[in-house]
Amino acid sequence: xxxxxxxICLGINEGKSKKDLILVNRGMTKKTFESKGLxxxxxLSILNLKDVLKILDYxxxxxxxxxxxxxxxxxxxxxxxFKELPxxxxxxxxxKEIGNKVKDNNLRVSFHPGPFCVLGSENDNVVKxxxxxxxxxSELFDLMGLEQSTYYPINIHVNTTKPSLxxxxxxxxxxxxxxxxxxxxxxxxxxxDSPNQYSVQLLYDLVYKNIKIPIVFDQFHFLHGPQDQTMExxxxxxxxTWCVKPLTHMSSSKQLEDIKSKKIAHADYIYEKIESFGLxxxxxxxxxxxxxxxxxYRNDF
Numbered sequence: 001x002x003x004x005x006x007x008i009c010l011g012i013n014e015g016k017s018k019k020d021l022i023l024v025n026r027g028m029t030k031k032t033f034e035s036k037g038l039x040x041x042x043x044l045s046i047l048n049l050k051d052v053l054k055i056l057d058y059x060x061x062x063x064x065x066x067x068x069x070x071x072x073x074x075x076x077x078x079x080x081x082f083k084e085l086p087x088x089x090x091x092x093x094x095x096k097e098i099g100n101k102v103k104d105n106n107l108r109v110s111f112h113p114g115p116f117c118v119l120g121s122e123n124d125n126v127v128k129x130x131x132x133x134x135x136x137x138s139e140l141f142d143l144m145g146l147e148q149s150t151y152y153p154i155n156i157h158v159n160t161t162k163p164s165l166x167x168x169x170x171x172x173x174x175x176x177x178x179x180x181x182x183x184x185x186x187x188x189x190x191x192x193d194s195p196n197q198y199s200v201q202l203l204y205d206l207v208y209k210n211i212k213i214p215i216v217f218d219q220f221h222f223l224h225g226p227q228d229q230t231m232e233x234x235x236x237x238x239x240x241t242w243c244v245k246p247l248t249h250m251s252s253s254k255q256l257e258d259i260k261s262k263k264i265a266h267a268d269y270i271y272e273k274i275e276s277f278g279l280x281x282x283x284x285x286x287x288x289x290x291x292x293x294x295x296x297y298r299n300d301f
Contacts, residue, residue: 001274002108002282003297004059004066005290012058012291022051025072033076041075042085048073049094056101064294066108066247066282071137078132082139092143099144108282109146110247111137111154118159120172127175138183148185151244155188155216158198158207165198169206176211190216190249191234192225193264199226200234204241214241218249219275220286224264232277239279250274251286270297 013021026044033041052073059067074082082088102109117130137154146152160168176184189207191200198206200222203215217238222231229237239246252271254261268289274297287293 001276001280002065003294004064004068004108004282004284005294006068006112006284006286007070007072008290009055009058010290010292011062011295012055022054024048024051024055024070027072027075030076033079038080038084039086041080042087042091045074045085045091046087046094049091049098052098053094053101056098056105056107059107059291060105062291062295064291065106066110066284068110068112068284071111071113073140077136078129082143095140095143096145099141099146102144102146108247109152110284111140113137113154113156115157115159117156119156119175120158120160120168120170122160122162122171127171127178131175131178134187135180135183138180138186141186142182148182149244150186150188150214150242150247152186153188153214153216153247154183154186155190155247157190157192158203161197165202166206169198169210173207173210176213188214188216188247191218191221191238193218193221194224195226197225199228200238201228202226204237208241212241214238214243214246216247216249218251218286219272220249220251220253220266231275235275235277235279239281246279246281247284248274248281249284249286269293270300273301 026048085091113133117133118126119130121127141152158172162168189203191203192198200215200217208215215238217235222234252267253263254265254267255263256271257267266286266288269287270285270293274283285294
């Protein structure tokens, strides 16, 4: 199994001064965006993309072949099209270079837009913004020249249960058809960490059977979500929904490091073995210590 981590690389910055830090999420406040405009957006985005290339080189050097890209590479990116950006030809060249590095080194990259993406929302405006956000993530993969499949997934949660799980997922499936074709080919959905939300079984019955998008199994979320299956059965059911090598998530509870923390908060490191039940899949480690947590897991397990 290939282990990966998410967005921010800590090891690459060890010993560096603040001005030399390698970052992929340089951003700005809305006030700064409104005052400095697209030129500043373009400048920061170019710096972020150049640092993505450095992080991919670091990952290759350290035999890390799975990496979740930051959704913050382009600040405020639902407020403009990529073609509107000054220096967009350089930006597109850098995205192509990232894609070539990914393909040439057999890397697997993904996106995981945040909880504000609610495809099944009761609010039409939220749905409209979600569709724009998801389509733009897929456009980035297209500009990288990456195949339109869930080998390079865009993963989300359903993120709503209103007024019922069935009605929320019916809207989710209906609105899925409003996404761009490239986005539909990349979208995946993940089980939740609340007993009142979506288990793998519920996602299989309410989403997968309708629109056939793969289910990302999160081992940590399983432990705190609806207990309607064994872990082995849940993993195998999620596994069955993939046409390419499945992707999964792993994290540990922050309570193992700080008893006062919420049990669903992510720990700095991983303290449990990732259960595979004989299956082969890729794993994104969702730990606060990022690549350092990955290295520790390799040593511990």
